[in-house]
Amino acid sequence: MNKRVGLFGGTFDPVHRAHVALAHAALRGLQLDEVRWVPTGHSWQKHHRAASAEHRAAMVRLAMGDEPRFVLSRIEIDRAGPSYTLDTVRALHAAEPGHEWVLIIGQDQYARLHTWRDWPVLLSLVTLAVANRPGTDLAPSPEVLAHPHRAVPLPMLDISATDIRARLAAGQDISQLVPPEVARYIETHGLYQALATREPTPPGS
Numbered sequence: 001m002n003k004r005v006g007l008f009g010g011t012f013d014p015v016h017r018a019h020v021a022l023a024h025a026a027l028r029g030l031q032l033d034e035v036r037w038v039p040t041g042h043s044w045q046k047h048h049r050a051a052s053a054e055h056r057a058a059m060v061r062l063a064m065g066d067e068p069r070f071v072l073s074r075i076e077i078d079r080a081g082p083s084y085t086l087d088t089v090r091a092l093h094a095a096e097p098g099h100e101w102v103l104i105i106g107q108d109q110y111a112r113l114h115t116w117r118d119w120p121v122l123l124s125l126v127t128l129a130v131a132n133r134p135g136t137d138l139a140p141s142p143e144v145l146a147h148p149h150r151a152v153p154l155p156m157l158d159i160s161a162t163d164i165r166a167r168l169a170a171g172q173d174i175s176q177l178v179p180p181e182v183a184r185y186i187e188t189h190g191l192y193q194a195l196a197t198r199e200p201t202p203p204g205s
Helices: 017-029 053-064 085-095 107-111 119-125 161-169 180-189
Strands: 004-010 034-039 070-072 100-105 127-132 150-153
Touching: 004 017, 004 085, 017 034, 017 053, 017 100, 017 127, 017 150, 034 053, 053 070, 053 180, 085 100, 085 119, 107 127
Parallel strands: 004 034, 004 100, 034 070, 100 127, 127 150
Antiparallel strands: none
16 A cells, blocks of 8 residues: 655654654644654764664654654664665665655755755655744755745754753753653663763663
8 A cells, every 4th residue: 555654864863852743743744644763874964973873763762652653764774874865765765666755854954955965856756844843044045945845833842962962961851852761761871971971881781
Protein backbone atom coordinates (compact mmCIF):
# COMPACT_ATOMS: atom_id res chain seq x y z
CA MET A 1 0.00 0.00 0.00
CA ASN A 2 1.36 3.39 -0.96
CA LYS A 3 1.81 5.79 1.93
CA ARG A 4 2.35 9.47 2.56
CA VAL A 5 5.52 9.41 4.65
CA GLY A 6 7.13 12.33 6.43
CA LEU A 7 10.94 12.35 6.54
CA PHE A 8 12.19 14.04 9.68
CA GLY A 9 15.97 14.17 9.72
CA GLY A 10 18.35 15.78 12.17
CA THR A 11 21.33 15.26 14.42
CA PHE A 12 18.97 15.02 17.44
CA ASP A 13 21.90 15.76 19.75
CA PRO A 14 19.85 15.45 21.88
CA VAL A 15 16.27 15.06 20.71
CA HIS A 16 13.99 17.46 22.62
CA ARG A 17 10.37 18.46 23.15
CA ALA A 18 10.29 20.80 20.14
CA HIS A 19 11.28 17.91 17.87
CA VAL A 20 8.45 15.80 19.25
CA ALA A 21 5.98 18.68 18.90
CA LEU A 22 6.98 19.15 15.26
CA ALA A 23 6.57 15.45 14.48
CA HIS A 24 3.07 15.41 15.98
CA ALA A 25 2.15 18.66 14.19
CA ALA A 26 3.31 17.17 10.89
CA LEU A 27 1.23 14.03 11.41
CA ARG A 28 -1.89 16.12 11.90
CA GLY A 29 -1.27 19.03 9.57
CA LEU A 30 0.09 17.08 6.61
CA GLN A 31 -2.21 14.05 6.93
CA LEU A 32 0.75 11.68 7.07
CA ASP A 33 0.51 7.92 7.42
CA GLU A 34 3.91 7.85 9.09
CA VAL A 35 6.77 10.04 10.29
CA ARG A 36 10.16 8.48 9.64
CA TRP A 37 12.73 9.86 12.11
CA VAL A 38 16.17 9.84 10.45
CA PRO A 39 19.11 10.57 12.78
CA THR A 40 22.12 11.87 10.85
CA GLY A 41 25.06 9.52 10.58
CA HIS A 42 27.94 11.74 9.45
CA SER A 43 26.65 15.25 8.85
CA TRP A 44 28.36 17.23 6.09
CA GLN A 45 27.32 20.45 7.89
CA LYS A 46 28.02 19.64 11.54
CA HIS A 47 31.47 18.15 11.93
CA HIS A 48 31.27 17.70 15.70
CA ARG A 49 28.59 15.77 17.56
CA ALA A 50 28.56 15.43 21.32
CA ALA A 51 26.84 12.02 21.42
CA SER A 52 27.46 8.96 19.28
CA ALA A 53 25.04 7.87 16.57
CA GLU A 54 23.93 4.92 18.70
CA HIS A 55 23.16 7.15 21.68
CA ARG A 56 21.26 9.61 19.48
CA ALA A 57 19.23 6.82 17.88
CA ALA A 58 18.41 5.37 21.30
CA MET A 59 17.19 8.76 22.53
CA VAL A 60 15.01 9.23 19.44
CA ARG A 61 13.45 5.82 20.01
CA LEU A 62 12.58 6.86 23.57
CA ALA A 63 11.22 10.24 22.44
CA MET A 64 8.90 8.60 19.91
CA GLY A 65 6.97 7.00 22.77
CA ASP A 66 4.09 4.72 21.87
CA GLU A 67 2.95 6.60 18.74
CA PRO A 68 2.61 3.77 16.18
CA ARG A 69 3.04 6.16 13.24
CA PHE A 70 6.52 7.19 14.41
CA VAL A 71 9.27 5.00 12.91
CA LEU A 72 13.02 5.16 13.54
CA SER A 73 15.18 4.82 10.42
CA ARG A 74 18.88 3.92 10.62
CA ILE A 75 19.46 4.55 6.91
CA GLU A 76 21.97 7.37 7.48
CA ILE A 77 23.55 5.91 10.61
CA ASP A 78 24.31 2.63 8.85
CA ARG A 79 25.56 4.25 5.63
CA ALA A 80 29.24 5.14 5.35
CA GLY A 81 30.34 8.62 4.39
CA PRO A 82 28.65 12.01 4.76
CA SER A 83 24.86 12.03 5.18
CA TYR A 84 23.32 13.84 2.23
CA THR A 85 19.53 14.11 2.21
CA LEU A 86 19.43 13.55 -1.56
CA ASP A 87 21.20 10.18 -1.19
CA THR A 88 18.73 9.18 1.51
CA VAL A 89 15.69 10.15 -0.55
CA ARG A 90 16.99 8.35 -3.64
CA ALA A 91 17.61 5.20 -1.60
CA LEU A 92 14.11 5.34 -0.13
CA HIS A 93 12.53 5.86 -3.55
CA ALA A 94 14.37 2.77 -4.80
CA ALA A 95 13.56 0.61 -1.78
CA GLU A 96 9.95 1.73 -1.31
CA PRO A 97 8.60 2.91 -4.68
CA GLY A 98 5.15 4.43 -4.81
CA HIS A 99 5.25 6.32 -1.52
CA GLU A 100 4.93 10.08 -1.38
CA TRP A 101 7.88 11.42 0.59
CA VAL A 102 7.33 14.64 2.53
CA LEU A 103 10.56 16.29 3.69
CA ILE A 104 10.00 18.04 7.03
CA ILE A 105 12.51 20.79 7.81
CA GLY A 106 12.78 23.72 10.20
CA GLN A 107 12.84 27.38 9.29
CA ASP A 108 16.61 27.52 9.83
CA GLN A 109 17.18 24.60 7.44
CA TYR A 110 14.84 26.22 4.91
CA ALA A 111 16.95 29.37 4.97
CA ARG A 112 20.06 27.30 4.15
CA LEU A 113 18.47 24.91 1.67
CA HIS A 114 20.28 26.53 -1.26
CA THR A 115 23.56 25.19 0.21
CA TRP A 116 22.37 21.57 0.20
CA ARG A 117 23.76 19.12 -2.32
CA ASP A 118 21.78 19.25 -5.61
CA TRP A 119 18.82 20.83 -3.84
CA PRO A 120 16.74 21.32 -7.04
CA VAL A 121 16.94 17.58 -7.70
CA LEU A 122 16.00 16.88 -4.08
CA LEU A 123 12.92 19.10 -4.31
CA SER A 124 11.83 17.26 -7.45
CA LEU A 125 11.68 14.02 -5.43
CA VAL A 126 9.84 15.21 -2.30
CA THR A 127 7.02 17.39 -1.10
CA LEU A 128 8.61 20.10 1.05
CA ALA A 129 7.09 20.96 4.43
CA VAL A 130 8.54 23.79 6.52
CA ALA A 131 7.94 24.25 10.25
CA ASN A 132 6.49 27.72 10.60
CA ARG A 133 7.21 28.95 14.12
CA PRO A 134 5.73 32.35 15.06
CA GLY A 135 8.37 35.02 15.54
CA THR A 136 10.94 33.35 13.29
CA ASP A 137 12.21 35.60 10.52
CA LEU A 138 14.50 33.49 8.35
CA ALA A 139 13.99 33.67 4.59
CA PRO A 140 15.36 31.25 1.99
CA SER A 141 17.10 32.30 -1.20
CA PRO A 142 14.82 33.53 -4.02
CA GLU A 143 15.59 30.36 -6.00
CA VAL A 144 14.36 28.13 -3.16
CA LEU A 145 11.40 30.38 -2.46
CA ALA A 146 10.19 29.82 -6.02
CA HIS A 147 9.52 26.16 -5.20
CA PRO A 148 6.16 25.37 -3.56
CA HIS A 149 6.09 24.13 0.03
CA ARG A 150 3.64 23.30 2.80
CA ALA A 151 3.73 25.14 6.13
CA VAL A 152 3.52 23.26 9.43
CA PRO A 153 2.29 25.62 12.20
CA LEU A 154 4.21 25.13 15.43
CA PRO A 155 3.65 26.20 19.04
CA MET A 156 6.12 28.62 20.58
CA LEU A 157 8.82 26.29 21.91
CA ASP A 158 12.13 28.09 22.21
CA ILE A 159 14.32 25.02 22.66
CA SER A 160 17.68 24.23 21.09
CA ALA A 161 19.98 21.24 21.43
CA THR A 162 22.94 23.61 21.81
CA ASP A 163 21.35 25.19 24.88
CA ILE A 164 20.50 21.78 26.34
CA ARG A 165 24.11 20.60 25.98
CA ALA A 166 25.36 23.80 27.62
CA ARG A 167 22.92 23.37 30.51
CA LEU A 168 24.00 19.78 31.06
CA ALA A 169 27.68 20.70 30.98
CA ALA A 170 26.93 23.31 33.65
CA GLY A 171 24.95 20.84 35.77
CA GLN A 172 21.63 22.62 35.19
CA ASP A 173 18.14 21.12 34.98
CA ILE A 174 16.73 20.14 31.56
CA SER A 175 13.54 18.39 32.66
CA GLN A 176 11.31 20.93 30.91
CA LEU A 177 13.24 20.68 27.64
CA VAL A 178 13.38 16.97 26.84
CA PRO A 179 10.99 14.03 27.33
CA PRO A 180 11.47 12.41 30.76
CA GLU A 181 12.71 9.13 29.24
CA VAL A 182 15.39 11.05 27.35
CA ALA A 183 16.41 12.95 30.48
CA ARG A 184 16.85 9.65 32.34
CA TYR A 185 18.87 8.19 29.46
CA ILE A 186 21.19 11.21 29.39
CA GLU A 187 21.73 10.97 33.14
CA THR A 188 22.26 7.21 33.09
CA HIS A 189 24.90 7.39 30.36
CA GLY A 190 26.55 10.61 31.50
CA LEU A 191 26.04 12.35 28.16
CA TYR A 192 26.97 15.99 27.52
CA GLN A 193 28.76 16.38 30.84
CA ALA A 194 32.14 18.04 31.15
CA LEU A 195 34.85 15.48 30.36
CA ALA A 196 36.41 16.09 33.74
CA THR A 197 33.33 14.76 35.55
CA ARG A 198 32.38 11.59 33.73
CA GLU A 199 33.01 9.71 30.50
CA PRO A 200 29.89 8.66 28.55
CA THR A 201 28.95 4.99 28.83
CA PRO A 202 28.11 2.92 25.74
CA PRO A 203 24.45 2.30 24.80
CA GLY A 204 23.01 -0.78 26.47
CA SER A 205 25.48 -0.72 29.35
